[in-house]
Amino acid sequence: xxxxxxxxxxxxxxxxxxxxxxxxxxLAAVRAxxxxxxxxGIVLGSGLGGLADDLEDPVAIPFADLPxxxxxxxPGHAGRLLLGRLGGxxxxxxxxxxxxxxxxxxxxxxxxxxxxxxxxxxxxxxxNAAGGLDPTFGPGTLMVIRDxxxxxxxxxxxGPNAVSIGERFPDLTEAWSPRLRVRLHAAxxxxxxxxxxxxxxxxxxxxxxxxxxxxxLAALGGHAVGMSTVLECIAARWAGLEVVGxxxxxxxxxxxxxxxxxxxxxxxxxxxxxxxxxxVVRRFIADLD
Numbered sequence: 413x414x415x416x417x418x419x420x421x422x423x424x425x426x427x428x429x430x431x432x433x434x435x436x437x438x439l440a441a442v443r444a445x446x447x448x449x450x451x452x453g454i455v456l457g458s459g460l461g462g463l464a465d466d467l468e469d470p471v472a473i474p475f476a477d478l479p480x481x482x483x484x485x486x487p488g489h490a491g492r493l494l495l496g497r498l499g500g501x502x503x504x505x506x507x508x509x510x511x512x513x514x515x516x517x518x519x520x521x522x523x524x525x526x527x528x529x530x531x532x533x534x535x536x537x538x539x540n541a542a543g544g545l546d547p548t549f550g551p552g553t554l555m556v557i558r559d560x561x562x563x564x565x566x567x568x569x570x571g572p573n574a575v576s577i578g579e580r581f582p583d584l585t586e587a588w589s590p591r592l593r594v595r596l597h598a599a600x601x602x603x604x605x606x607x608x609x610x611x612x613x614x615x616x617x618x619x620x621x622x623x624x625x626x627x628x629l630a631a632l633g634g635h636a637v638g639m640s641t642v643l644e645c646i647a648a649r650w651a652g653l654e655v656v657g658x659x660x661x662x663x664x665x666x667x668x669x670x671x672x673x674x675x676x677x678x679x680x681x682x683x684x685x686x687x688x689x690x691x692v693v694r695r696f697i698a699d700l701d
Contacts, residue, residue, distance in 0.1 A: 420480065422482045425518075426517055426518075428573050434523065438523070441478050446471040450531055453653075457540035457541050460686050462690060463686070464507045471494065472493070472494050473495075474492055491508045492507045499697040499698030509521075511618075512616045518570075521640075522568040522644055522648075525538075534654065535655070535700075536653045538657035540640050540658075542612065542638035543637050544663065545626060546610060549608060549636065550661070552685040553660075555659045556656075556658055557657040558609055561612075564614055564642060578649075589656055595656075596658070605691060607658070608661075612635070613629050660685050
């Protein structure tokens, strides 16, 4: 940003009908850097940004260079939009993301996946770091998300709709694409990587859950819990994108081990399990049609 640019207030509400104009500005800014039309958009969560190193002929754009986007603040999030090729396929990547706990409005949190669609992507691959609600999920477990529970109390689709993006009442019966989940499991088998399967619970954060909350979320049917992803999935389905995703379980939920939870163990688990997930993602993208 230059000194003349207006100060960004990421907490300012963005209603659905306001998204098309903002996406037009974002699209123009990206197209000034790259003409690449991606097939898939990929969001890299905490500790998983290393996959960006595998991009061929990458073009990197810092968040702060895109209109209306603030710099990323979460540890482990580089805060860049990247375009290039992965497994021979054109992709766009978000190295980091916007979180509600940073004070960002829901409409800003989901803007990257809406931009993926505007750039030409047909599908989005969401990743995140999460706490384990299933006591059998040890640190380093990679869980394919088959469904989610949105407990943020927020939704980026509230407000006058933008019909040019999606319908007023998007169906979420198969929010997480069964077709892509089958492809993802096949890619994992081909790479010799074990994937679990489960339901992701989205909260706002930034605090970790209490032991009582972990027990409640597990009783509700959750297998992993985190502070992102659910709003992105809802917006992606609104925009007509197929959605697939993986949670990297970095730690057991509060109360299971008796140890306090820290963000350092999240990043450490990402460094250890990230390369396994990267192999699966590369194979998945290469085999996608």
